[in-house]
Amino acid sequence: MAAVRLLFIVQRPPYKSENPRLALTHALASQTAEIYMDDGDSVVPTVVFVGDGVLNAVKSQQAMKTYGVTSTESHIKGCLMTDVPIWVCKEDMERLGLKEDQIVSDAEDMGGAEISTKFVSFADIQKEMESVKHLLFF
Amino acid sequence: MAAVRLLFIVQRPPYKSENPRLALTHALASQTAEIYMDDGDSVVPTVVFVGDGVLNAVKSQQAMKTYGVTSTESHIKGCLMTDVPIWVCKEDMERLGLKEDQIVSDAEDMGGAEISTKFVSFADIQKEMESVKHLLFF
């Protein structure tokens, strides 16, 4: 019987690759993974955006309007709605000139979420990398 | 009736992408393209390795032995055997510490080729870019 913690670390910008989005959909799958697990086991994910990965979390993405594709923003909101923690690295936001109000922070338009985006320092991310069982870099 | 000149410019290293190799196979296809063209028309290709692309032309690639895949080196030799000019940028070789004897320069092991690799400066490549009809960057 174990609760295994996983850290999904997105280091690259959105849309050039499918992979940042797949980080979010994979993290979300933790909610339904019990069917493949022994009783009492579970996976507990956290999704972190670092480096250029923070560009994934910029608000007002119009990917559905422009290309008919779900935006990375929507996937972030989907995670917040289902209690998957979303962290964004503060130092990288500052480096890229991004303010907190430019970042997806809640899912109010989707009916509201229990949790909101956390703005963290790289030191917090480092600590999380040390304490989880597995690292998944995208 | 026209002889159209094309410049294939490979700017990225081999094996991380299929595309440097496809530059060579596409250039080679100039030899058989007449079946789709009007009488007297032809395409005349030159393949240029610039930037990190010069790493494609390093000798003694063992891709067939290691991964069962034709090496980029073999494709370069295939071009030389059929008179497709191969150019390698001298400044980039120097920057990456490559000497002329480290570069694929002929196809002697394949029975010998009429032509050999030309070591050129970026200024020569610039002139070629200006004079050809179309540019194909890889």
Add this chain to the structure above:
Amino acid sequence: MAELTIGVFSSLVGSMSLDFSFRLADAAMAKGHKVNMWLSGNAVMMAKKGQKAFKDYSHNEKKMMELIGKGMEITVCEACAEARGYHKEDVPQGMKRASMDWYLAKTVKTDRLLHIGGE
């Protein structure tokens, strides 16, 4: 009116360069230009019909079929397709499979070539 040839080497889902190419082709044809398209490398992923239009993934089959219907010529690299397990019976209607020489030959008469040779 001009003739524009677009060569693409990018995968169906990923860089969105294929999405870009079909939209550019659409815009060019709307202005009366003739468009040819060559798909090689991972772009041969368009040569498998029956792609599901999920909202989470780039979907270009519908747009491609529209453009073919309006006269766009589109050909995929045959060897690149076979290496990925795509056979003749997988090809969407109106798409041709050929060797690279088809593309090379198009460069003779085309007014403009946009060669998207990266992922």
Add this chain to the structure above:
Amino acid sequence: MAELTIGVFSSLVGSMSLDFSFRLADAAMAKGHKVNMWLSGNAVMMAKKGQKAFKDYSHNEKKMMELIGKGMEITVCEACAEARGYHKEDVPQGMKRASMDWYLAKTVKTDRLLHIGGE
């Protein structure tokens, strides 16, 4: 002996990360380790049987079938496959199709996870 789970997101022909993954799996199994493999994103290109073994292209189907025969569990992302037009009848024998939760569940018991999440 350990259990190693490899998750791969790279295309069949391109970065050679899939070639790497199958060779690593082979080396691990030769040492008696148990190996699970999850293919998502462009790596679902393995879920189309009948890939021609040209020398110019990465070819992993044969190696994969061998490893399956020796007990490697391999599952591909079902939605990623359908979006590319790969259906149930395309799947090589011994490969499973499932949702991402299969992979997440494997992370609980596996000793090591090598997640190759880039192209």
Add this chain to the structure above:
Amino acid sequence: MKLAAFLSDWRRTEDTLERIKADKLGVILVGNGIYHAVVKEGGKESPVLSKAGAVFYALSDDLDTRGYTAANVHSKVKVVSYADIVDLITNEYEKTAWL
């Protein structure tokens, strides 16, 4: 030569744009290339925008997709549509380069 160069990446792995010369040069920012028009890393504009003699364009759909609008775009850069790009490559420039 009259060259339209497309940039589709933010972290570039080539330096061709820096080295190439053209009598007339248009730099068309598409895909993740649009970040060169909207992000000031460390407070500084992208080095791409300092290419001498170039005219800069950014594709509006690719700005919108990523959460940016014309209001965010550097004053040197003109926002264009797909139809505009067709006109640029057929009327204004003779060759193209997708870098």
Add this chain to the structure above:
Amino acid sequence: MKLAAFLSDWRRTEDTLERIKADKLGVILVGNGIYHAVVKEGGKESPVLSKAGAVFYALSDDLDTRGYTAANVHSKVKVVSYADIVDLITNEYEKTAWL
């Protein structure tokens, strides 16, 4: 933590390796990552090799593929096989990171 970090690119687009800390850090150069072990750009060794406290490995098959051999490899870097990598990640390190 005991971390095995894989680098598969020559021109990197992330800076995670520079920022990450580990009590024990192995950097495994695979694919085009092997160029960090064999190319001296402008006469200088790759900045990757200056990561403090790290131990460096390069996959022999990926060196051979690209025309290099153990003789070309920087003295800091140990040449390893696939079997060696299996041992490294199962015995020497606890977590992996494919950057």
